Amino acid sequence: MLAELINPYYLQVASFVLINIILGISIYITLSTGQLSLASAGFMGIGAYTSALLTLNFDLPIIVGVLAGTLMAGLFGVIIGIPTLRLKGVYLAIVTLGFGEVIRVIFVNWESLTKGAVGLSGIPHMGREILKTLKGFGFDPQVLGLQNNQFIFMTIFLLLLFITIGIIQFFRRQNSSRVGRAFAAIKLDEQAAESMGINITYYKVLAFAQGALVAGFAGTLFAHVLAYISPADFAYHRAVEILIFAVFGGSEVIWGPVFGALFLTVMPEVLRFISEYRYMIYGLVIIIMMAVRPQGLIDVNIINWIKTKVGKRGQKHGTSNTKNL
Template sequence: MLGELINPYYLQVSSFILINIILAVSIYITLGTGQLSLGHAGFMSIGAYTTAILTLNYNMPLVLGVIIAAIVTGIVGTLIGIPALRLQGVYLAIATLGFGEVVRVLFINWDGLTNGAIGLSGIPHLGREIFNLSKSMGIEPDMFGLKNNQFISLAVFFVLLIITISVIWFFVRQNNSRIGRAFSAIKMDEEASEAMGINITYYKVLAFGQGAMLAGFAGALYAHLMAYISPSDFDYHRAVEILIFSIFGGSEVIWGSIFGAVFLSAMPEFLRFINEYRFMIYGALLVLMMAFRPQGIIDVNMMNRFKRLMPKKRGEKKHGTGNKEDQ
């Protein structure tokens, strides 16, 4: 019965949407301090190639490879974020886009390690690893009335769903903390924030490093979901796409970035029946969005109205919660 309800293709699409949500959150963190970065495709590629090389060439366990890939990307992001403090706005965007292209060209030309433009194949698949682990624990797809491919797709989706929910939970909590309030203050007015004693250098580098680490983490998951990566997967189109997730949904609140990732990732699939015209509709929608609602679908005012509709907890003040979204 369960096997009749599960379509591996839709589960795979949903898994890619979850990875895009993580990428959208990564760019939201960087934008949270007013830093316009187009280097997240480069950070994503570093994470993907790091875990691929570690698991292929050094037989490192998948989980450990993903963790190390995220840490390495976070360190690189921090090192890039320090000189990037001298740049703002479009200059920072151009510099980080250039960084992403430098990384991509490096992977193309480093044939001995990355296999050049051909890319790396045979990367341990996340689903296969889960399947082998479940078999060692005595859990078989037949127990649930599923075929092997259905079981693998479902298992991958639930693992990515748990990871994505954990990432969102962590950064929602961070938004409500001293760090989140510092991010918000820096975005609104750097000079006033510095006058109030906020260490602007520390928090901007922290945001850049966190965004890079999360993008590298998403790239590592992408590598193990696809089992194949190449430099063309991380070109400047990918960098712009990640930024659009947050800009379209609304970069002022984390839920806007999440909505943008879900909507823009799912829309081409819903429009697949009109073939090549679906991308025309995709582009037209983005143009209309920028013309009539440049702040994005979800903004602070919308979130405040939503919060007023929610039932108040006992003892909670009605004039606000002090969250980043309220500021």
């Protein structure tokens, strides 16, 4: 029964949806302080290459690679963040775009390490490694009535789902904490926030580094789920794709980029003929959204509307759902 429901292809798509959601969150965090960073693709690449190279060349376990890749991206986030945060608005966007290009050019040209434009293949696959470990303990997926393949994709999906929910939960809680309120204040008015005693440099670097960490983390997951990476995966198009998750879904609340990533990853899979024109449609979506609804599809009003709908049902039990945006 279970075996028929589990289709590796759907699970694969679902896994990419989850990775894209994490990427969408990474751009949302920096946007929540009012800064537009287009470096997410670059940080993702740093995470992916670091983890892939460590696991390929030193036979380290995937978890070590993931941690190292994430931290490396975060480190770059701090290094890039501190000087660039003197810049505002469009300047920051261009510098981060330039940073992404420099990273890509380095990946292409450092052939002794990165194999250049060909990319790295044979990266340890997360699902297969888990299966190998479990088999070492005498576990066989046949017990669950699953084939190896199905089991591999299901573990990846469940693992990513767990991770994604954890990340969303973390940032939802952060939003209603001291840090989140500082971010919101900086977004509204930097000068006012500063005069209220908020250390804006600290919080801006924090947001930038958090975005870099999350993007790097998504990159490491990407490497170990796909088992193959090349510099083209982290080029300008990836940066724009991540941007459009936030533009389409909305960047006021965390559910915006989550919805954007979900919708825009599933749409080309469901409507195959769209796939070919995907980027043309992306372009049009961006233009139309900016003209008609610059805050994105999901904003605070929509969330509140959903809450009142849900809240009416909840009132019977005397609970209120107005906390925790």
